[in-house]
Amino acid sequence: MIYRNVMRYAGGRYLWVALLLVASSFVLYFSQGGVQPPNGGTWQGYVLGTVAALLIVWLAWLGIRKRRYAGGSGTVQGWTSAHIYLGTAVLLLATLHCALQFGWNVHTLSYVLMCGVIFSGFYGLYQYLTQPQLLARNRAGEARAGLFAELYDMDGEARRLAARCSPAVGLAVKSGVERTMLGGGMGAQLLQRDGSRFMQAGSGEAAATLLPNADQQPLVDFVAARIPRAAKRSEARNLQDLLAILVRRQSLLRQLRRDIALQGWLRVWLYVHVPMTIALIVALIVHIVTTFIYW
Amino acid sequence: MADFQIAIIGAGPAGLSAAARAQILDQQNQVSTPSYVLLEGFEVVAKTIQRYQKGKKVMAEPGFLDLRSDVRFEEGRREEILGWWQGRCEELGINIRYQAEVSAITGSKGAFDIALVNGENISAENIILGIGLEGNPRMLGVDGERLDRVQYNLEDPKAFHDEIILVVGAGDSAIENALALSEQNDVFILNRRDEFSRAKEGNLNLILKAISDDGHRLNCFYSTSIKSVTQNSEGKPLHVVMKTPEGDITMDCDRIVARLGAIPPRRFVESIGIQFPSERRDAIPELSRHYESNVPGVYIVGSLAGYPLIKQAMNQGYDVVEFINGNFIKPADYPLLQHQLLGLPYDREVDELLERFQALIPMFRKLNSLAFRELIIESTIIAGYPSDQVLDDARRKINTLASKLRAEGRNPRMTKVIAEGDVIYDRGEFGTSFFTIVDGEVVLENEVEGQQLRTTLGRGEFFGESSLLSGRPRGEKAIAGSNCIVVETPRRTMLKLMNSNEEVRSGIDWIFVVRELQRHFAPFAPLRELRDLGARVGTRQFDAGATIYDEGDEAASLFIVRSGAITLSRQVDGQDVLVSQLRSGKLFGQMALMGDGIRRETATATVAAEVIEVERAEFLELVQRNDARIRQLQEDVSRQVIDKARMSVRPDAAGLFRFLMRNGLGEATNVLVIDERLCVGCDNCEKACAETHEGLCRLDRKSGPTAVDVHIPSACRHCEQPHCMKDCPPNAILRAASGEVFITDACIGCGNCEKNCPYDVIRLSYAAPKKPGLLSWLLFGRGSGPGERQGFEPDAEAKARGKKAVKCDACVNVKGGPACVRACPTGAAKRIGPAEFVALVEGRMQ
Missing domain, CATH: 3.50.50.60 (FAD/NAD(P)-binding domain)
Incomplete structure (x- = not known):
């Protein structure tokens, strides 16, 4: 096997490391008892807490290792694989450390932030394992730049053909091309919202109106509706050609919009995962310091 | 007088x-x-x-x-x-x-x-x-060809506005000029033929599109030539008569740009x-x-x-x-030779030494002395010394002079002094230089079927021709013998020499064939016993895509790939299915001699290839020897038959293989391949590349072809016979022993390598500005941070240095291997060699 995903890196080496860690944590946890019930204050609790805190720092270090391009040990894939398995283990370690004692305090805040980081990580992992295939399938072997280049050609072609049609069609298509929207804010990108518009000429003295053109379908319908009503054969042919271009354009825009959305989903979770990690580290410092102050 | x-x-x-x-x-x-x-x-x-x-x-x-x-x-x-x-x-x-x-x-x-x-x-x-x-540009060949406004080159297309310009020619320069001029002029391109057959594909697409586009100020006359050009007294300055398939037509224009190539x-x-x-x-x-x-x-x-x-x-x-004028001064390169020959155990004048060297090497004896002198200047002289004392003395002498010269800011090539028993090159190393023994001995060590094989070469003999001609790694280990003096000549010099000297070419070709026959058929046979036979075996050349033989042909010969790569394919249900892919050094077509004499597949050259053809008579002579490795040959054939049969029932795998070959993997030794099913598009590969290479990324992840989720980004393939190395005036492109092809600082920015690379992975670029330290980026916002890339304006210093060629060096100097692969968080980016291509294809088919 030349390619293995992060879960199977080195035959799942870090899965075994994580399992070993969890197993020994359980042993440690159940060795508690006697005078004190299991909690963070027993020596076992301290050990679990220290290991978990060190692990969190190490997990966060991935952000630095990833950017050490020339040096750094191992491969980033190896680090990522370990990051996932050991990160999952931290969830158990910390839970055993606190022995399920929660309250409205900074200690539980750390715990909650940690859960946020870990679960956003799970979501990211799910994205990393599933989205690339969807992305590749959607692009069908073409690069995004290639799709844009083709769209640009189609735009030119549509304008050229529209110029030969009636002024109403000309205006609709020209404005439709100019007011096509891709991307936008984060929500628009992720949810593939389409704010495209086109302009329809008013009849007689009436002013032109701007109509929504989501997914380009209204414009396609507009042109298609004119084909059976064409007065001349040459006009019908021009409209047919134009329609073919508009439909191709529509499909390209769908591909691009989906590509942008999929790429977005692959990235957006990091905007939760990373800031929350920083918050977690701050909370963790406060947790440790207060623990020692009130000892 | x-x-x-x-x-x-x-x-x-x-x-x-x-x-x-x-x-x-x-x-x-x-x-x-x-x-x-x-x-x-x-x-x-x-x-x-x-x-x-x-x-x-x-x-x-x-x-x-x-x-x-x-x-x-x-x-x-x-x-x-x-x-x-x-x-x-x-x-x-x-x-x-x-x-x-x-x-x-x-x-x-x-x-x-x-x-x-x-x-x-x-x-x-x-x-x-x-x-x-x-050469001089080819002229129009009609009256008026030397008029002022008839020009044969175009410095600056932007210099002309709203003129009517005729561009004559159908090659790349004509097309490029016509396209550039048509931005602000009305251009007519005159093509003598009915199509643009000589142009590069990219140019062809551009010109055809421009011609068919009404909005473009460019039109084409096909099958048209100029009959005469005269000067007009008023109106447009030139009056042109053109011969077209519909008869003669005339046209007035401002200018003619003729791009008809050079004589x-x-x-x-x-x-x-x-x-x-x-x-x-x-x-x-x-x-x-x-x-x-x-x-x-x-x-x-x-x-x-x-x-x-x-x-x-x-x-x-x-x-x-x-x-x-009768002043026989010493040439300017005289001191170079002095330095190169300084470490030899002789105390003689340079010219005398050169003469003696030439006399000692039979193959170079007939070379004219200037060519031999040039060969030595471009080569490295290796001197092997036996005892520690003499060796130390020689080294000291070299080092003293070298450090003195370096202090003067010069970096001369000195004699390479080694000890007897030192390895000149090792098995499996990449290297394309060629070695000639001037004196002493060199031992070649090889391993065949678990047995060690040692051959001693002496004065006048040569070695290393196999890698020179085939581009594949060294097949043996070369060890300095007693008192050896060896001339190591770089590939480019050697090829130049072979192209202009038939004697050298045939000498090297011959020994190559003999050693190749020995390797495949009788590894333990003494070389001299195979020499006559070798002279009877011929070499043939094929362009990329050319057919070597067809399925169903009757035949009585087998082939050894000398350089390039060969595709074997079969007709399965009317479809051409690739069943095997062979690189240099491999045998094919044996079935014609060891089976029923019918070709079972069609052989075509994947890239430009050279093959050695062994006919039945020579084959029989070889396998009838006592020391022939006939069992091995038979086993190879059986294994190949199974492999081919397996491939022919897997047309999907064959399709992917063909895709890889079409994209240059047939000649690649180390290529970046991305698994699209794993790639998240983070571009960490590109960032790592830029960060480890002075801010200039050498790969383009997004571009390049994709099939069955296998993506081949624009990045160097490190070809067996690098196209880029072919025509580099300062010899600035080298290959490391571990196979990486890289460009040194000697680059003069001529752009030949960029033009010669068929995969578009070399570009000319100014040096990028230096990255600021982490803190000054973090605290003062200077420059770009780690992994951040910015389009940069070259600074004055970089501009003064000029553009240089930039390409992937497979991180030859980076500890831990290629940064792009090491930086990939998902394991999607891998660099693989020919040995892994089959595994890659099979992995895809599961």
Whole structure:
């Protein structure tokens, strides 16, 4: 096997490391008892807490290792694989450390932030394992730049053909091309919202109106509706050609919009995962310091 | 009495330097009328350099060679250098005649007659030819071809506005000019044929699109040629009559740009009586040590003589004028040879040593002495010493001089001193240089079927030809024997030599065939017993895509791939299915001799390939030997039959394999392949590349083809026979022993490698500004942070240094291997070699 995903890196080496860690944590946890019930204050609790805190720092270090391009040990894939398995283990370690004692305090805040980081990580992992295939399938072997280049050609072609049609069609298509929207804010990108518009000429003295053109379908319908009503054969042919271009354009825009959305989903979770990690580290410092102050 | 003692033809660097020397000698001798004339076909000096783009940086390689000329030359911009030369011409009052194109040279030494195109005749005792390799542009061949507004090159398409321009030609330069001009002019392109068959695919698409686009100010006349051009007295300045399939038509225009290619200078050179040693296109005429050709009195210098660098050409121009005047000065490269030969255990003059060396090597004996001298200058001399004491002394001598020279800012090539028993190269190392034994012994060590095989080579013998010709890694280990002196010649020099010397070529070809036969059929047979047989076996060449044999053919020969790659395919349900892919060193077509004599598949060349063909008689002779490895051969065939049968029932796998081969993996040794099912598009690979290579990324993840989720980004394939290395004037592209092809600082930015790379992975770029420290980025927002990339404006220093070629070096100097692969968080980016291609394809099919 030349390619293995992060879960199977080195035959799942870090899965075994994580399992070993969890197993020994359980042993440690159940060795508690006697005078004190299991909690963070027993020596076992301290050990679990220290290991978990060190692990969190190490997990966060991935952000630095990833950017050490020339040096750094191992491969980033190896680090990522370990990051996932050991990160999952931290969830158990910390839970055993606190022995399920929660309250409205900074200690539980750390715990909650940690859960946020870990679960956003799970979501990211799910994205990393599933989205690339969807992305590749959607692009069908073409690069995004290639799709844009083709769209640009189609735009030119549509304008050229529209110029030969009636002024109403000309205006609709020209404005439709100019007011096509891709991307936008984060929500628009992720949810593939389409704010495209086109302009329809008013009849007689009436002013032109701007109509929504989501997914380009209204414009396609507009042109298609004119084909059976064409007065001349040459006009019908021009409209047919134009329609073919508009439909191709529509499909390209769908591909691009989906590509942008999929790429977005692959990235957006990091905007939760990373800031929350920083918050977690701050909370963790406060947790440790207060623990020692009130000892 | 001739008009001049010396006629110098061509005012390029060589010609100018020669003329300057002649002028200064005239001044010293207080001659009132010049003893020489410099003839230039154009209206300016250094036509080739004039044609460089504006502001182009001209480098002064090789750095280790000193300039010996009365004309200034150092690294600088095109305009600066042309300025120095033009200025020096005027300052010295050089006797130059512009627009004096030579049409013929007759006569002999002492009385040459030079006929000019304008009808004049000049006589001279000696001739120096410094006309370069570019040749003169092909003219229209009609009346009016020399009118002012009929031009044969185009410096700046932006210089013309709203003109009607006819562009004549159908090659890449015609297309590029027509497209550029049509941005602000009305352009008609005249193609003599009915299609653009000579153009590159990219240009072809562009021109066809532009022609069919109504909005573009470009139109095409197919099957059309110009009949005549005359000057108009009013209206548009030119009146053109064109011959079209529909009869003659006329048109008035502002300008004609004819791009009809160049007439190679070879025909002109041959017309003088100068002989070329072979028909090969890049053959170089034979010259004496004083650059004199086989026609006494005619001297050849510069790129026509095989010296593509400006400094070499200028030195030769100087030297040759001195020689003609009877001053046999030591050439400017004399000290180079001194340094190279310093570590040898002889105390003799350079020239004497060279003569002795040449006499000791049978293959080089017939080489002319200038060519041999050049070979040594470009080679490394390796000297092996037996005892520690002598070895230490030799090393000390070399080091002392080297450090002294380095202190003067020079970096000469010195003798490479090694100890007896040291490894010259190891098995599996990449290396394309060629070794000749001048003295002593070298031991080649090999392992065949678990047994060690040692061969001792002696004086005059050579080795390393296998990697030189095939591009594959070394198949054996070479160890310095007693008192050995070995000449290690780089591939480019060797190929140049093979192209111009039939003797060297056939000698190397022959030994290659013999060693290849030995390897495949009888590894334990003494080489001498196979020599006669080797002479009877031929080598054939095929262009990419050419068929070697067809399925169903009756045949009685087998093949060994000498270089390139071969695709074997079969017809399965009417479809062409790839069943096998072979690289250099592999056998194919054995079934014709070991089976029923019918070809079971079609063999085509994947990339340009050379194959050795072994006929039945020679095959039988080989396998009937006692030491033949017949069982091995049979086992190989059985295994191949199974593999091919398996592939032919898997047309999907075959399809992917074909896709890989089409994209250059047939000749790749190390290629970046991305699994699209894993790639999240984070571009960490590109960032890592830029961060480890002075801010310049050498791969483009997004571009490049994709099939079955296998993506081949634009990145170097590290080809077996690198196309980029083919034509690098300063020899700046090297291959590391571990296989990485990389570009050194000696690059002069000429762009040849960029043009020669079929995979578009080399570009010319200014150096990127240095990255700020982490803190100054973090606290003061200077520059870009780790992994951040910014489009940069080159700073003044980078601009002064000029653009240099940039390509992937597979992180040859980075600890831990290629940064792109190490930085990939998902394991999608891998660098793989030919051995893993099958695994890659099979992994996809699960």
